[in-house]
Amino acid sequence: MNYSEKENFQQKNIKSKSLFYRVSQFVGFLLGARFFVAILLTFALYVSTFFLFNQDETFRKFVFDFKVHGIIFCTVLTILAGGIINQFYDFEKDHIVKPFRTRIQSFIKQKYFLYVYLFLCIISLTVAWLISHNVFLFFVVYQFFMWFYSHKLSRILIVNNLTFVSLTLYPFFGMMVYYETFSRKVLLMAIFLFLILLCIDIVKDTLTKSVDKAFGYITIPNYFKSNTTKSIIISLLIITMAVSMKLIIRTGISGFMAYYFTGGLFVMIFCIYLLLNSTRKSKFLTLNILRFWVFVGIIAMLLNGIENKL
Template sequence: MKNPLLYRLSQFIAFLMGARVFVTLLLTFALYVSTFFLFNQEESLIKFVFDFKAHGIIFCSILSILAGGIINQFYDREKDQVTKPFRTRIQNFLKQKYFLYAYLILNLVSLSIAAMISMRVFFFFLVYQFLMWLYSHKLSKIMIVNNLTFVGLSLYPFFGMLVYYRTFSFYILLMSLFIFLMLLIIDVLKDTLTKNADKIFGYQTIANTFSSRITDTVIVLLLLAAQVSTGMIIIKVGLKSIMSYYFGFSIFVQIISVFFVLNKTKNSKFINLNMLRIWIFVGIISMLANGINQHYFS
């Protein structure tokens, strides 16, 4: 006989993994850090804390991202059984219909809050949710479009906060280009690890359409483009802050990444992928440290 408490706990963990809650928590942290220390150039911490409209937009983003994770795993379920068997087994503790109920509820709550903020915010999130469904249903199987759409949707909430605060500058443009290229490289690298399963289930990617040599060339070219954008940021701001040192070290990380791409050892792709993911997280921490230093110690 099943232990009811253990079974409910398993269902709860299944929901957390199905909704990709841990990824959402990281994005939430990144949203708050970038909003206060990058986009928000005028408000003090006290004013920001009581800026309920900004918190409402971020909360709508969180709910929409959770819903997007659910609908993505719903459409990717067959592929995930091959590429992520452990996570799939845990998710099987909860029936798919409950994931769909949660998907609808999260989207409806998000849109309701957005409508209370303004109709522009409502339509912003309506478009976001539609694009996430379209990506999961169709676009994720179209070569190149899948990578560009995935990265675009990852950055969509940040664009919303940028528009909200109307903070446009050449520095932010260069930072956006850097992050876009790094996330694109990560997504293409991820496809190289799942190319066989992608091909079986009809996902067209650069990795399973072209040869390994062409795929590696594409990744190296993207890394070179990322190095150019990184160099432009350093030229723009100089080496005088925590973030500028982060970008300085980014060039070395990108060079190491090129080495891993050209290195054909067994785990080089996996190590490369996780190194770049960790480096993105280091960037968020660097932005936080840089913001605290500028706001409170300068």
């Protein structure tokens, strides 16, 4: 290999390393901001807003309702900001729990995550202020508790689980208030979702029990005995089944949502069976089944809404 060929080879090598570094930075940012979670929540917000909370408005009117799109846009930015600040405070813990994600994130300095966090918060609040003062106040509260959860509440027993689930549902509550959609069916569906997300969060904590304890996170699994934790999760699943039955029998729910809540009874029973085995594999399987069932619920609501609108 002559000098010219050697120089070209070195330049190509430098370019490939530079490209790899840039791609790694981009992927690291997406993981740090929990971009894919934000996409799922955006999809869920649009589906629930149009097909559950906003049943009287036509699709054309909904498309051109820029106030609603603005609120959802602010929500997405706040969720992305919340993901960034959460990974900032959990960075040391994530080194052990999520080594691959942490390694990808290491291509970006933590200070740049904070800059993006502040930028997203400012843009979200600016848009919220342009919509209305009430919307601005709504997002000030949302962003404050997002930060306060990551900074302090995530380490407090029971409060951490309740706050996490409440923050997840907070945007949906906002849409319910905006459209003034108050009914027994919506209330029971909110309770169902709250309970299933609470189960997911507690099961997740069982998989990181020792790491949480080492870093000062007081969770249900590392505070109570294993049998007590198992009893709590199973009790919550049984209550979730009771809520599902109430939805099916008392609210007259029909279509795909009726199939969803009926199928959910069998899903909960199977999850209880898995939890009784009390192995790490069974807990991991339970966690993913419950997560998948939440996604199935969004699809069922979408299909049910399309069926009702036709």
